[in-house]
Every structure is written in C-alpha cells, then in structure tokens.
Amino acid sequence: RVECWVRVKPTNNFAQGLIDVQDDLKTINIQAAKEADTSETNNQKTSWSFKTDGVLANVNQQLVFETVAKQVLDSLLQGCNGSIFCYGQTGAGKTFTMTGLSEIFDNRGLVPRSISYIFNHVQSDCQRSFNISISYIEIYNEVMYDLLPHSFKNDSRTNKKQFEPLAIKELDDNNFVVKGMNCYPVTCENEALNLLFEGEMNRTISSHKMNRQSSRSHCIFTIYLQSHSLVHSDNRYMMSRLNFVDLAGSERIKKTQSKGKTLEEAGYINKSLLYLEQVITALTESNRGHVPYRQSKLTFFLKDSIGGCCLTRLIANVWGEAKHLFETVSTLRFAMSMMKVREQPTINTYVDPCMQVTLLEQEVTRLKRELALHDALNSSNNNNNKRTTNNYDGLCEKERVNIRQCVKAYVEDHCDDIEIVSATQVKEVFSAFKSIYQESLKATNDAYHSNYILLNAHDPNIVSMLQAVGLLGANAAAATSVTVAAATAATAAKTVAAVVGDKKDDDKNVKQSCKLCGF
Structure with missing residues (x-):
C-alpha cells in the first residue's frame, strides 16, 4: 500500500491538549474544543484518531529525506517508477519540504537532496550507464504550463499569459504524452539544480493573509532515468521516472480573505484537489471499474503515478495550531484514504x-x-x-x-x-x-x-650430489630433469647425506639402490 507520513509545522502556538502525538510516533489523536452550551442539538464529531506510517515533528530536512525519499530513490535506480506527494492546507510547509530554502544549504528540500543522491549513485555504479533528464511543469487554473520553456536559456522572464499552454494527449496503449513539454538531459548535479532553480523562479505565487508566498498552482518536477547494462551486451534497458508533486494548498476563503484573482485561483485549486480525492476514493474501491482521471489535468497527468506499478509516498503537512484544527483533520482524512491505495512496483524493462x-x-x-x-x-x-x-x-x-x-x-x-x-x-x-x-x-x-618426484637438473647442488653417487654422468647437466622412483627416494636421500660424511664407504650401496630404479 501507499505509505503516508505526517509532518507537523513548527509553531510556538501548538494546540496542546487538542492534538496529541502518541509515543509510537505514528498515532495522532485530535480532540476539538467544546463549544458553549446551547439549546440546539449538535451531533458534529469532536474527536478523531489517525494511525499513520510516522509523524515527523520538529525534525530536520535530512531526516525527512532519509525517512520518506531514500527508499523511493533506490527503487527508481532499480527501474521502478516513483512519486512523492506533499499535501496539506496553504502555509503548512509543503514547498519547504519539497524544495527547501536555497539560501541555507542544510535547509534544502527533498528535490535537491534526491538529485545529489542520484548522481552520487550514478557516478559510483560501474555496471550500468545512465541517461538522466529533467522536466518541470505547473498546472495553474486548470491550464498546464512548462516551467522550463526554451527561453530559459536566454534568462528571459515572461508572465504566464506569454507561456504556451501544454496539451495532454492519450495514446492507444492507455498511456499519454504532453505535447510541447521540454525534457532536458543533464550530465551532472549542477545542471539539474540549475533547472530546478530556474523552474522555481517561473512558478506562480501570490500573497494572502495566511501565506505571503502562496503557491497558486500544482507543480510537478520529474526526473527520468534510462540505464543500460555494461556487463551484458543485450538489447534491453530500464526506464523509470520519479515525480515530486507539490500540490497547491487547500484554502478556506473565510480565513485567507482572498479577493479578485486570488479568489479565482483558490476556486481552481480546491476544485482540482476535490477531483484528486475522488480519484483516490475510486482507487480504494475494489469493485469500482471506472476511475475518473479525466476530470482534471492534475489527475490525468498523475494517472500512473498513484499506487499500482508506482512506488508512492505521501507527506501530509499540517499546521498544529488550534485555529487550523479542522484543516488538519481534513488533511489527515485524505492521508487515511491514500493509505488504502494498493501498489505493486514493477521494473520497467524495454527493448532498444x-x-x-x-x-x-x-x-x-x-x-x-x-x-x-x-x-x-x-x-x-x-x-x-x-x-x-x-x-x-x-x-x-x-x-x-x-x-x-x-x-x-x-x-x-x-x-x-x-x-x-x-x-x-x-x-x-x-x-x-x-x-x-x-x-x-x-x-x-x-x-x-603421486608416483614420482621430479628433480631439477639445472640446480647445481642436486646435480653435484647425484654425480657424486654416480647417478649422473659428466654430461648430465644438459638434461632437463631426472625422475627418481618414489619407492627409493628415501634411500637415495640417505645416500646423498652419507656422501657428505663418508663417500667411499657407501658408494656400492648407493649404486645397488639406484639400480633398482633402472639407472
């Protein structure tokens, strides 16, 4: 199934007594504040309990990366598709979790850390060759744009109205292609990071009461990997991709006090998130034959990135203050639905x-x-x-x-x-x-x-001893080797030793012993 992690935004006004994280760091109990007594009957639920895969409270970016992203990256390098989502209310820290702060190195998010991890692995892998590409898109007011247009090489800045909208076309094999989307090959970590930072500068952001830099669009940063074996010279290769999905935050107009253009953007955001929830609900129903992917550009683009053959992880970003309690409950409910989605990652092998x-x-x-x-x-x-x-x-x-x-x-x-x-x-x-x-x-x-011992006739010590006992003649030095039967080797050794002590007394015995060997 899909794993879901909860990241609690640090705050000085944490709702103590209302939000309770259990000692197992997986269970969150929420108790809504009781309203003053009224004569009206109120059957609204006031307590909830959510069991997740883990709660990340007061943790640094490195721990979030190791807990959530590392397994997905290892699977990506093995040829499986992956997706990492950040979901939550506006201002809960989704973009910080995904990309971090470029000004402070330790505060970099999942995407730059993942880029570094991938290139470190690629450079150390001696058995496969890798080709890596990058794309970055956003879905703003139900229109898809490329955050890395061709003009980015000239360092030009244009507003969204001058960007060419992208179109999604479904193929016959139930896959899809995004017409006009650029996919840039990269050969090193710096090239990939430059594309990430360029895309960040082209994102649509706005300000409202709850967030001075609120993302007004859904952004999807994708890393594509293609690898060939350097050990086996066959025609097969693996292709995989990893989507980092930074969803725009759900908003309550009453709290954000959005007006005009910001209000219109909030309507599109909430509608697309509603369609995403409907897709998740459909995926959890085993008897459901139809999944409404085509309701929005977001769900259509992510149709093969939620469960199924894709390894999916969700980070539910919550704001642990009392005034955001019901938004927190809504986010955790979505996470519970996501955890019911089944997944079975498979390696994507193709033929060149x-x-x-x-x-x-x-x-x-x-x-x-x-x-x-x-x-x-x-x-x-x-x-x-x-x-x-x-x-x-x-x-x-x-x-x-x-x-x-x-x-x-x-x-x-x-x-x-x-x-x-x-x-x-x-x-x-x-x-x-x-x-x-x-x-x-x-x-x-x-x-x-096993039956014979070989003596080297080029060894002067052996030659001289054998000549001394009469086993070799004067011309024996020209021979390459001499064979002595193993049965008489001990006798010959004793005879050679005796030569050193008293050669004259034992000459006859040695010659008689060696005649047994045929010398």
Missing part, C-alpha cells in the same frame, strides 16, 4: 529497437551460415541436398550431455562417427573434445605426480 535490429541482422547471418553448413553436410552424405527441419536455437542441457557421451564413445573407439546436423552441434562437439582432453590431462598429471 536499434540494438534489436543489429542483433536480428547477426542472427540472420548466423542462420545463413548454419544452412550452408547443413547443405554441405547433407550433400556429402548423399541426401540429395534435401533440407530437414532442425532446431537452430541453443542446445538444452540434455542435448549437451548426449553430445558429450557420443564424443567420449568416439574417443574410446566405441563408435566410428558422430552425427552432426548443425553448426551449433559442431561447436558443442569441439567443446566436448576440449573438456575431455583437459580432464584426461589432469588425471594423467595427478597420477604422475
């Missing part, structure tokens, strides 16, 4: 068409040689050049064992020939010959060394 063509051409060439050899063999066997149906695939283990038995019988003169009908069999026959020869050579050497 160019490499596939090359491999097929090589296969055609091999099969032509195979047929030519087959025709030649049949012609020599007077089969009227008639081709038979043969298996040109690789040999199975049973066929290899059978060929080895035939070769062994041929070597031991138990049969006169070996039937060969393909080049694959020829290759296996030669391999069997080589294997049998190496095994026979090893057995011979083992038996030889």
